[in-house]
Every structure is written in structure tokens, then in C-alpha cells.
Amino acid sequence: MVTPELSQSKSQFSPMAKSSVRTKPSSCFSDGFLYLGAALMAFLLVWSLWSYALSHSFDPKTSAKSAADAQAHQCVQENPQVNLHYDPPEETFYDDQELSYSVEKPIKNWDEKRKEWLKRHPSFAPGARDRVVLVTGSQPKPCKNAVGDHLLLRFFKNKVDYCRIHGYDIFYNNVLLHPKMNSYWAKLPVVKAAMLAHPEAEWIWWVDSDAMFTDMEFKLPLRRYDYKKHNLIVHGWEKLIYKKKSWTALNAGVFLIRNCQWSMDFMERWSSMGPMSSEYEKWGEIQRSVFKDKLFPGSDDQSGLIYLLYKEKSLTEKIYLEGEYYFEGYWVDILPTYDNITEKYTEIEKADGKLRRRHAEKVSEQYGAFREPHLREAGIGKDSWRRPFITHFTGCQPCSGDHNPMYVGETCWNGMVKALNFADNQVLRKYGFVHPDLLDSNTVTETSFDYPDDGPW
Numbered sequence: 091m092v093t094p095e096l097s098q099s100k101s102q103f104s105p106m107a108k109s110s111v112r113t114k115p116s117s118c119f120s121d122g123f124l125y126l127g128a129a130l131m132a133f134l135l136v137w138s139l140w141s142y143a144l145s146h147s148f149d150p151k152t153s154a155k156s157a158a159d160a161q162a163h164q165c166v167q168e169n170p171q172v173n174l175h176y177d178p179p180e181e182t183f184y185d186d187q188e189l190s191y192s193v194e195k196p197i198k199n200w201d202e203k204r205k206e207w208l209k210r211h212p213s214f215a216p217g218a219r220d221r222v223v224l225v226t227g228s229q230p231k232p233c234k235n236a237v238g239d240h241l242l243l244r245f246f247k248n249k250v251d252y253c254r255i256h257g258y259d260i261f262y263n264n265v266l267l268h269p270k271m272n273s274y275w276a277k278l279p280v281v282k283a284a285m286l287a288h289p290e291a292e293w294i295w296w297v298d299s300d301a302m303f304t305d306m307e308f309k310l311p312l313r314r315y316d317y318k319k320h321n322l323i324v325h326g327w328e329k330l331i332y333k334k335k336s337w338t339a340l341n342a343g344v345f346l347i348r349n350c351q352w353s354m355d356f357m358e359r360w361s362s363m364g365p366m367s368s369e370y371e372k373w374g375e376i377q378r379s380v381f382k383d384k385l386f387p388g389s390d391d392q393s394g395l396i397y398l399l400y401k402e403k404s405l406t407e408k409i410y411l412e413g414e415y416y417f418e419g420y421w422v423d424i425l426p427t428y429d430n431i432t433e434k435y436t437e438i439e440k441a442d443g444k445l446r447r448r449h450a451e452k453v454s455e456q457y458g459a460f461r462e463p464h465l466r467e468a469g470i471g472k473d474s475w476r477r478p479f480i481t482h483f484t485g486c487q488p489c490s491g492d493h494n495p496m497y498v499g500e501t502c503w504n505g506m507v508k509a510l511n512f513a514d515n516q517v518l519r520k521y522g523f524v525h526p527d528l529l530d531s532n533t534v535t536e537t538s539f540d541y542p543d544d545g546p547w
């Protein structure tokens with residue numbers, strides 16, 4: 091049996107480590123077997139050269155090369171990052187019969203429990219601070235809107251694309267985890283369950299099903315939130331909470347929440363204004379009496395969050411109101427900007443050959459970094475010509491089709507198609523294709539070698 095401290099990365103370097111089939115540090119020979127391994131390797135090398143020479147006419151150049159190739163192949167680490175096989179028998183919080191995933195039962199000492207789990211799974215320790223799990227979802231039943239399920243699929247594809255590019259995990263939930271916590275309240279039970287299912291992740295990132303990434307390169311500035319130990323990040327403005335007292339002072343459709351005890355406690359308070367609580371009706375009235383622009387009855391999660399901040403300003407020590415970039419942005423403001431932004435980005439690419447170089451999707455972040463100096467003048471957020479990070483189709487209701495009567499349905503659906511293709515062009519590009527017309531999802535053209543230097547723009 092290997093003790094947890096010895097597994098994975100450490101065992102590669104510790105002289106005390108025993109080689110273990112279970113932890114498999116790498117397929118290269120390790121530590122104690124170094125001499126034996128080297129001898130074996132030398133033998134294999136000689137043997138392979140000899141058998142190669144027997145079967146082929148001997149060419150020292152190619153045989154040296156193939157031997158080096160074989161060696162390089164054997165030294166590829168099987169999984170240099172995390173060990174997905176290893177779960178030691180020592181008890182963790184998962185073995186506690188009292189532990190409940192339900193929002194109804196609070197969890198205590200979560201920080202210690204998470205830390206203990208990480209200690210027992212040391213391969214997950216490196217990078218834990220920046221590990222993010224994106225959580226999203228939709229209703230269990232088919233959408234009422236005829237194009238609803240198709241749109242939701244494309245919204246989901248967009249999130250999967252973003253997560254793949256940035257190495258984040260993603261969880262799509264389509265079941266109500268608490269029978270009373272429906273509609274906009276449904277996310278809180280899912281976020282709690284995701285925290286318990288992902289002790290390896292520092293952040294859970296809730297993104298509504300009707301929000302999409304429209305800047306595939308932009309990366310969450312996590313250090314900004316670490317700096318003063320903020321635990322909950324939402325797009326919002328202090329002025330609108332404390333002066334204007336508006337129910338749209340922030341948007342609760344996209345939030346980043348740290349996987350810690352504070353968050354567990356906070357979600358408990360937040361949920362207590364929801365349909366699970368016996369005081370649900372009272373909360374609806376209180377919210378409407380404070381936020382005069384809230385026209386619909388019933389307590390909602392967004393007004394609830396604003397109310398908590400309004401009543402207890404010191405919560406801003408833990409809740410970061412992100413107003414600098416489009417942590418999420420209103421589609422009505424954003425939609426008209428896509429064409430000019432596309433033009434600006436094309437100009438930048440025409441001027442900088444580095445950005446036109448074809449590359450593997452895996453190294454996309456590097457090209458995002460290459461682009462950054464060109465975007466210094468772009469500004470961030472409203473009136474900026476930087477690609478908006480997240481475009482949120484609030485009020486459009488793609489699944490039910492019951493959009494806010496202030497919009498025409500077609501404006502919503504066409505807007506989504508345009509935004510989806512705007513985002514998809516950033517992805518498809520790595521696969522050699524591009525939509526020349528953002529409103530035409532059917533058509534792609536192959537990108538030429540030095541695209542976009544010679545069109546089709």
C-alpha cells in the first residue's frame with residue numbers, strides 16, 4: 091500500500107518512494123530501478139538496433155533517429171497532471187453518513203474537509219487554486235419553443251468550447267435537485283452539489299443556459315479575486331445597489347463562487363429567501379418594497395442577493411462586484427457591436443503575422459496573450475471594441491419562448507444565431523474554417539494559409 095504522501099509527483103523525486111503500479115508516476119524508469127532500468131534500456135537499444143540492422147540495410151543516420159524516437163516515446167508521461175485512478179481507503183468527508191448534498195442540510199467545516207481530501211489526493215494539489223468547474227443546465231423536459239432545444243444545444247456547445255480551450259471542467263445539469271427550488275432558484279442546489287462533487291476545484295462558475303462566451307480568448311482574472319480573498323463574484327455596480335436601489339444592480343445569472351465554507355453559509359442565507367422557506371411570500375413583498383423597479387411579485391434570487399448586500403454593506407468584503415469587463419453583458423447593448431469588433435480584430439491580424447499563424451487549439455491561450463498588446467486601446471466593457479466576454483440573452487427565454495414582450499421574438503433568435511456564429515468563428519478557425527456570414531449558420535468557407543490577410547473580409 092502506498093501512503094498518499096508518496097503518490098504521484100512526489101514519488102518521482104523522493105528517494106524513499108517505492109514504485110507502484112497504482113500510482114504510476116510515469117512510464118519512464120524511476121528511482122530505485124534507475125540502474126537496472128538503464129541497463130535494460132541499453133540492452134533493448136542494442137537489441138533493437140541489431141534487429142533493425144538485420145531487417146533493413148544499415149543506415150547509421152536513420153537508425154540513430156529511430157532509436158531516439160523510441161526512447162522519446164517511452165519517456166512520455168502517462169498523466170503528468172492528475173491521477174484519476176487513485177482514491178485511497180482512508181476516510182474522507184464522503185464516508186460521513188451525515189453528509190447531505192441537499193441545500194436543506196447545512197455543511198460544517200467544509201474548508202477542513204476539502205483540505206483533508208486534497209491532502210489525500212496530492213496529485214490534485216498543484217494548480218488547485220486556479221481550478222474552475224463551470225456549471226450550467228436547463229429543465230428536464232423538452233423545450234416548448236420549437237427552436238428552443240436547438241438553441242440550448244448551441245449555447246452548451248459554446249460553453250464546452252470555452253472550457254476545452256481553457257482547461258476547465260463543465261457540468262450540465264438538467265434535473266431539479268430540490269423540488270421546491272425551481273426556476274431561477276434551481277441553480278443554488280446545483281452549485282452546492284457541485285462543490286461537494288469537486289473538492290479539487292477552487293471555483294464553481296455558474297453560467298445561465300442563455301449566456302454565451304463571445305470572447306474565447308479572455309481568461310478570468312482569478313488573481314484579482316484572490317487578492318482580497320473575495321468569495322463570490324458577480325457583475326454589478328455598488329451605486330445601483332445603495333443609491334438607485336435597483337433590482338438590476340447586479341446580474342445573478344453568471345457568478346463565480348469559491349468552494350469554501352463561507353460560500354456554503356452564504357448560499358444557506360441566500361436560499362432562505364427562496365421557495366424552500368416558509369417566509370418566501372414575505373420576502374417577495376420586502377424585495378418589492380425596497381426595489382421599486384421590480385415589477386413582478388415573488389422573491390427571486392437576484393433581488394435576494396441585492397437585498398443581502400443592501401442590508402449588510404460589509405458583505406462587499408467577500409462579494410466582488412465586477413464592473414470592469416463584461417463578466418456578463420446585456421445582449422441588446424452588445425449585439426450591434428459585433429460587426430465593428432470583427433473588423434477591428436481583422437485589422438489587427440492583418441498587421442501582425444504572429445496572430446495569423448495556424449496553431450493547435452491546445453495552445454490558443456498563447457495567441458490570446460499575443461493579441462493583448464493590440465487591445466490596450468480597446469477599453470473594456472461598454473463602448474469598448476474588445477470582444478465582449480459573455481453575452482447574456484436576458485429576457486429572451488430561448489427554451490420556453492416566453493420572451494419579455496418588450497422584444498420581438500425574431501430579434502432574440504436572430505441575435506442568438508449571430509452571437510453563436512461570432513463565437514463559433516473564433517473556434518472553427520482552429521479547425522480551418524469560418525462562417526463568412528454571421529447570420530448564416532449553414533455556410534462555412536475554408537480559411538486560406540495566411541487568413542485573414544486575403545479575405546473573405
Ligand SMILES: *[C@@H]1O[C@H](CO)[C@@H](O)[C@H](O)[C@H]1NC(C)=O
Binds near residue numbers: 426427430
Ligand atoms: C461602427 O463603426 C462605424 C464607422 O466607424 C460607426 O459609424 C458606427 O457607429 C459603429 N457602430 C457601432 C454600433 O458602434
